[in-house]
Amino acid sequence: MPVSPELAEGLAAAVADLYEAAEGVLIGKIRRALAEGIDSPVWVELKLAAVGNLQAAITEVIAALQADASGAIGQALAEAYGRGQQAAVAELGALGVGQAAAAAAVLPTAPVVDRLAQAVIADTGPVHLRMLRQSMDVYRDVVSRAAAAPVLGAQTRRQAAQSALDAFADRGVRGFVDRSGRSWELRSYVEMAMRSAVGRAAIEAHSDRLGAAGVDLVIVSQSPEECPKCRPWERKILARTGVPGAREVQVEHATEDGEMVTVEVAGSLPEARSAGLLHPNCRHSISAYLPGVSRVPEPQASRGTYEDTQRQRYYERQIRKWKRRDAAALDDAAGKAARARVRAYQARIRELTAETGLPRKRHREQLTTAR
Template sequence: MPVSPAMAEDLAVAIARLYEDAELALLEKLRDALEQGIDSPLWAEIKLRSIGDLRQAVEEITDALQQDANGAVAEALATAYGRGRQAAVAEVGALDIGRELQARRVLPGAPAVDRLAASYAEDTRPLYVRITRAVIDAFRSVVTRSSASVLLGGLTRRQASQRALDQFAARGVTGFVDSAGRSWELASYAEMAVRSVTARAAIEGHIDALAEIQVGLVIVSDAPLECPLCAVWEGEVLTLGPQSGPHTIRMEHAVQPRGLRAAFRAPETVAVHVAGSLVEARAAGLFHPNCRHSLAAYLPGITTRPPHHPTPGTTYKDTQRQREIERNIRMWKRRQAAAMDDASRRRAGAYVRKWQAKAREHVAAHPDLRRKPQREQIGSAR
């Protein structure tokens, strides 16, 4: 049974829901803090004095989120690692080495799981600091801009606050920017991080199990709608060892003849072209978040190159358009949650329905795509 990032996808979705709910709670805290006493002539002065209360409320949400997420991730990693090992058992179970692997009982509490959990906690730690800063900065900005708009005339304080709050909701709670300069919404960044680390756990469980029985080669699947980063590795054999770059090796056939005559013959060998190492392929982008490829044990003389999966009428660009539609649905749901009056709420809801209709049309026009409602959520709207 091949192993792929999709094997741990359900685990990532469950954890991403924690972040979605937190994002909604933060947005509602910000909205309520701004709306309270908005008709008072001393509103701006009162708001700036109440920043400490808002900061405390935000920190309570982020502390609970960090604790819940780290615990859930640790559990998900153990599950993903175990699934990876079971995939290896299923792949080679019919062979002698498979029965040997099946007989082993390795608990997925292993150093690999602990290392990945620690890596996730370290990678996301700055995110929680950024959450508090982003919400407080947005609060100050809304108060300052709304006060200026009222003084200059043309907008009521509620209208000015709603306009500024809409802009904040449109870009997401944090506006988190990664090392590559890409901007992420809170829930989207968290889901990406969780999907990456759980996928790594499944793959490491798989290759650790194969390494235990001296299976040193794996083969990459051919997946539909592949991105340019992965296309070069499709159907290629990779080594689990350190040697990088294309090379050809001779290996014993995975199934050798048995019997007395076979005992006096040299083992049958086959030539295997290796495209590079798994480490090299992953560094080049293979198994990125949302990657559709899988990895299977390569057994010399038995494993064959996977068939190509044509997708007529659908391209990788079409998948990226689907992601764009999902981002717009989430954006308008955030604006709906941030609405300070019924008119703004109805307007945002109308745009949510408009983009949901676009999602249905896009999927209907491309049968190879599947709609994933969880990618359109930020939590239940008010």
């Protein structure tokens, strides 16, 4: 069967769920710590005295997260690599061209999985320190704002605290800046890193198995609502390895001994991936191309545009944002207002999917709760 980053997408989401759940726990702990005794005249003194207790509680949450995440990352990558191997074996077996037995030969997997897992753990390592630092920073900021607000006459203490908590719920734990300068929220950052890793694991496993069976060419599928980076590679034949650049090659027919076939190769798989194909959110797949047997698929109509999919993703982020606001609400009025905004963005998604035919992805509208 063909392989794509989507093959292991659920594995990435499972790891990202751990971080989103932990972030929700942190927001809840800060909210409860601040809400306790908020109408007391000595509230500020009590909150400053409780900094150590809150820090200890947050540190405990982060330590549990770190232990769970390390194991989950390794397990997810091993599963992704296994799925990629199985996909190659199943694909060649279904084609019935005799290479399935060679593809099924045992290949060493531990070094590849360990390498990918260590890279993800190294990338997400700084996350845990930021979670502690930013959680404590927002707690101190809320106390500071709430203490000053009544004196300045700008807001009540509760309003000032709610305003600061809303800001934290909106941005979440941040500080992850990629090479393009984009700042990521916690779940998005972890999920991006994991999608990249599990997708790479599945694709490398698939390619390794095809190589073991002597299959050197692959073909890229067409995917609806494709992004500009992937569009040039759709329905193109690529070499699994080798030098970049388009060329015509003479290769032997997959089933007819001695018969040569001319194949137009658009480039190499590493070249296409470097250009953006099979990125973490990519819906394209690659499959074995057997000269003289495989056929280039016919073009398929899209349900919408790439811009439509990005608009849907924006609405999904807004729904999660206002659900975090609801979780951070100090009173019923703030929670009611946040839930109204959730319903408004859900209505926009319903309109978009009805208009374009795009599938609604309800799981992307949900916040993961702590186990």
